[in-house]
Amino acid sequence: MIPQSFEYLCPETIPEAIALLQQHGDAAKILSGGQSLIPMMKVRLARPEYLIDINRIAGLQYIKEEDGFLKIGGLTREADLEASDLIRSRYPIILDTATLIADPQVRTMATIGGNLAHGDPANDHPATMLALGAEVVAVGPRGERIIAVTDFFLSVLTTALEQDEILTEIRVPAAVPGSGGAYFKLERKVGDFATVGVAAQITLDGAGVCRRAGIGLTNVGPTPIKAHRAEECLLGKPIDEEQIRQAAQLASEQAQPSSDLRGPAEYKSSMVKELTKRALARARERART
Amino acid sequence: MAKRKLVHIKVNGRDHEAEIEPRVLLVHFIRDVIELTGTHVGCDTTNCGACTVLLDGRPVKSCTVFAVQAHGREIRTIEGLAANGRLHPLQEGFKEEHGLQCGFCTPGMIMSACALLEKNPHPSEEEIRWGISGNICRCTGYQNIVKAVQYAANKMA
Numbered sequence: 001m002i003p004q005s006f007e008y009l010c011p012e013t014i015p016e017a018i019a020l021l022q023q024h025g026d027a028a029k030i031l032s033g034g035q036s037l038i039p040m041m042k043v044r045l046a047r048p049e050y051l052i053d054i055n056r057i058a059g060l061q062y063i064k065e066e067d068g069f070l071k072i073g074g075l076t077r078e079a080d081l082e083a084s085d086l087i088r089s090r091y092p093i094i095l096d097t098a099t100l101i102a103d104p105q106v107r108t109m110a111t112i113g114g115n116l117a118h119g120d121p122a123n124d125h126p127a128t129m130l131a132l133g134a135e136v137v138a139v140g141p142r143g144e145r146i147i148a149v150t151d152f153f154l155s156v157l158t159t160a161l162e163q164d165e166i167l168t169e170i171r172v173p174a175a176v177p178g179s180g181g182a183y184f185k186l187e188r189k190v191g192d193f194a195t196v197g198v199a200a201q202i203t204l205d206g207a208g209v210c211r212r213a214g215i216g217l218t219n220v221g222p223t224p225i226k227a228h229r230a231e232e233c234l235l236g237k238p239i240d241e242e243q244i245r246q247a248a249q250l251a252s253e254q255a256q257p258s259s260d261l262r263g264p265a266e267y268k269s270s271m272v273k274e275l276t277k278r279a280l281a282r283a284r285e286r287a288r289t
Numbered sequence: 290m291a292k293r294k295l296v297h298i299k300v301n302g303r304d305h306e307a308e309i310e311p312r313v314l315l316v317h318f319i320r321d322v323i324e325l326t327g328t329h330v331g332c333d334t335t336n337c338g339a340c341t342v343l344l345d346g347r348p349v350k351s352c353t354v355f356a357v358q359a360h361g362r363e364i365r366t367i368e369g370l371a372a373n374g375r376l377h378p379l380q381e382g383f384k385e386e387h388g389l390q391c392g393f394c395t396p397g398m399i400m401s402a403c404a405l406l407e408k409n410p411h412p413s414e415e416e417i418r419w420g421i422s423g424n425i426c427r428c429t430g431y432q433n434i435v436k437a438v439q440y441a442a443n444k445m446a
Contacts, residue, residue: 001333002312002314003312004312005291005310005311005312006291006311006312007291007292007311008291008292008294008311008355008357010357031355031358034353034354034355034358035335035353038335038353038354038355039334039335039353041312042314042333042334042352051311051355053357053358055358079347102335102423103338103422103423104348104401104404104405104419104420104422104423105338105341105348105349105350105401105423106335106350106353106423108344108347108348108349109349109353109354190422191336191422191423
């Protein structure tokens, strides 16, 4: 399948890229990893007249802790997240997530910035970033602004990014003692999109009481879903089996799945419950170590 | 029609130059422009991995990369594995361990395995299966593919 013809632009700096976005408006799309966009272009669901390749822009691939945040450059590849000792040791929920995206070849090219900016509820990082309480940095002609991930996903393939903005960085609050998280994904086969995915991130205090809880759901609605009622029921309580069961039930009630080739809606809701239990149990295990 | 782009891409150690439309997929550049037809178009939907090549040593699905993205970079295809008339250990392994039947998935499968072994020379069985998880084979059931990769790992050790 052949994409519609387009002009290919390869800016070397962010300001250049933004100027091109301004110049061409809706006729332009950013090319990051391309692992969501190019398949859409091949079936002509996406028909940009101008493709702005940002892969040659320096300074957008990094994973570091700074000023109380884990900062990840938008162009960081999923394979880089998988290989990062910092991610593996201090943010294993992100390793869980990156590892479960597609397959090794796709992970060579795919970027975390693209995974968020594309706005597909089936992408995996959104739920994890909701659970982590992350924010993104958007750069445009009006300067730089920070968007909380909870405000970022508006509807299917639509985010809070303006047409002339580029997502340059993801910021996650730095890991604190007593925190732990996990991402679980149910898929028909390896490499598939999620039938259901659940991200859970908790912080326990010295007495084992939950001080913070974040739960994000993948592919059970038009956007990734923050299961805030499940989160609230955990606060101020120790995370025991009964609490986990209650939170899992509340999370499944917040899911809005559609019946499709991955299964009936009722099945997906009950899988949200099961995966929430597993994600919370693993998060608790990691929080205690 | 879109403005054509002049690309310089090194393929299996040789420099190539061509003027192409930006929408030319890397797999079509390899097959139709460079005329190396060992790399296959299978599903064309980023699933099967028959189109797998190494881009700067890392495995990619060449049906999901534009050739212009490879400008100034280096790719290796199945044709680039044998050296001085001798089979690469992976090719030898697929032969010795009967790691193929129809052979359609094989070039892509070998390139993924090549990337795996160059990064992890002593993979466990699970790591091998994980390393080829982006490649689908309809014929073999993967058992002999795993053995072929193990053969190559032992030979390359």
